[in-house]
Amino acid sequence: MTFEQLALKPELLKALRKENYSQPTPIQEQAIPVVLAGRDLFGCAQTGTGKTAAFSLPILQLLSERPPAGKGKRPIRSLILTPTRELALQILDNVKAYGQFLSLRSLAIVGGVSQKPQEEALERGTDILIATPGRLMDLMNQKLVDLTSVEILVLDEADRMLDMGFIHDVKRIIAKLPARKQTLFFSATMPPEISKLVQSLLTNPAKVEVTPAATTVERIEQSVYLVDKPNKMGLLIHLMKDPSIVSAIVFTRTKHGADRVARGLNRANVPAQAIHGDKSQNARQNALNQFKNGTVRVLVATDIAARGIDIEELSHVINYNLPNVPETYVHRIGRTGRAGQSGVAISFCETEELPYLKDIEKTIKKTIPVVQDHPYPMVLA
Template identity: 60%
Template structure:
């Protein structure tokens, strides 16, 4: 099958060809005809299967098929909701690439950056809006965008949306959309929560699936190496050096852990950068660009920050720490082995993580093969320590091993990187640090902070 046979406009096909694509992937060949027919769609597709083009290409076709609105400000006709900034930026880039020969305006909006330029661009009108839920609601609240003429709604990575606690924001967005519209839902997994959302969102949907539920890519070679927690970094550095790994995506559970590991790898002579929710959007973009062009060998990331990272032929993914949610393991290793490429996924597992590994293998329905490098045998006298999640840290008042950078976020993120709303600057409830000054009193003078008397 070729793209020519799918019923797409010649200008869209021209743009697709310029991107180097000749034949549609399975998700594209199945999803595009359904969307072009005007049907609602519920699609299961892992990252790297070409799902973005699977909804972007027919979405553009649907918009140009309909008569344009009357002259004046263009209303938002297609809304694409995504969970993270990186994914929003990636989709926005694809929309621009595929619509370069069309009279279609598109815009990407997300938090973590100034809202004013986004408001200015919305004033001129856009046809396709790619947004994260928090920033979209902020813009709607300020009357910068109206959603009453949306014809097509896309929920991308719906499973991650729910994981991050966006369900309430999604419901608020849905309430502002017209009742008659086309709905497209894409998810890597179909949990009971996703099915519940689909029942309320979709109308007589067509179901498309290109991967079995919670199945890791068969093109990824997976291994587990049992190693003491304190020796993980040493082992990782040795494997990168001896194997001459030039591009490695490494996952940690916390933002603090990502920073620390990147710093330690640098001391080992391995160029590394960290990417997580506390980094500015500019810093995250630069780190990703350096990783893609080979300026940085290792990119250390938290789960949520890694969403939307699209790197062709990424050869190595390392789980420096196993995720708390077993399905996130599937998302992580799905960063490699994409399209026709093969990849390797290595998990460094300490005694604390044995239960997490069992949970992952239960989801995979098989045991991940073990490997061992001489000299890194596990010390059997080291006891297992509980892996405390963010909620338990907050209840107990402790800072955990992440220095307050635990996994639990305001929106329930599991990877230690927060969503775009929780990354927005917050007014502190009390002065931060010894040098901070208290708010000015009635006389306008600032009262100095008294340092606590040490015990």
């Protein structure tokens, strides 16, 4: 299938050609016609499936076809809620790229930066507002945002918003929106709270599911090292001597752990940066830019901070701590092996994490090969 066959406007097709998009991904193929038809949508999709374009392209088309009523500043006609600053800014970049030949305005408002420029931009008016829930609530409480003209609502990474404790803010924001609107809901996993939210928010939605929640990408080479907790740092430094690890995201359970691992790598002359919620927006953006341009070889991240990091070619994902939710493992390793590339996922497993490993293998219906030959084997009691 081609983008032309999805009945997109010439201006959008021109932008896609300019951005070197050749053909739609499965989620784009399924979601775009549904959204253009005005239906509510529930998308079960992981990072890297192309979901930003799946909702942005039809939103741009619909809004450009029905100019706002009345004169004066542009009202907010589409609201995109997303959990992290990185993801909000990434969506804004994409929306601007896809809509570069249309006369629509888009704006991102996020926490961690000065409010003033965002206030001024809101005052000028915008058609599409991309926001993190915390900052949006702040501005709504100050009566600086009017959401009464919203026609299309997008909840992106809904499960992560739940994890981050944003779900009450999200519900308060939705209460301020018009009852009649089109709602597009995306989540990588389906915990019970998300199912409830879907039922309460969506009207007769179309369901689009690409890669079932617990399928790992076949092209990803997975392995696990059984290692005692105190030896994990030594093992990581040992592995980083391998030049085939061109770029890696190392996942830790906590922010403190991310900082500690980054410091240990830098001491061993492996350029690394930690990225998590306690870092300022500028620090996170700088770390990301340095990683993308190759100045930094390793990005050490918590799960929450890693959502919204969009890296085309990532050679390795390393689980310094195994997650206790199997779907999180699937999500993490899906960051390598994207867009048809191959990738490598390495996990460290300490004694306490052995039950997590068992759960992951049960979920992915696959035994992850254990690497026997390494300098820090687990001392079994």
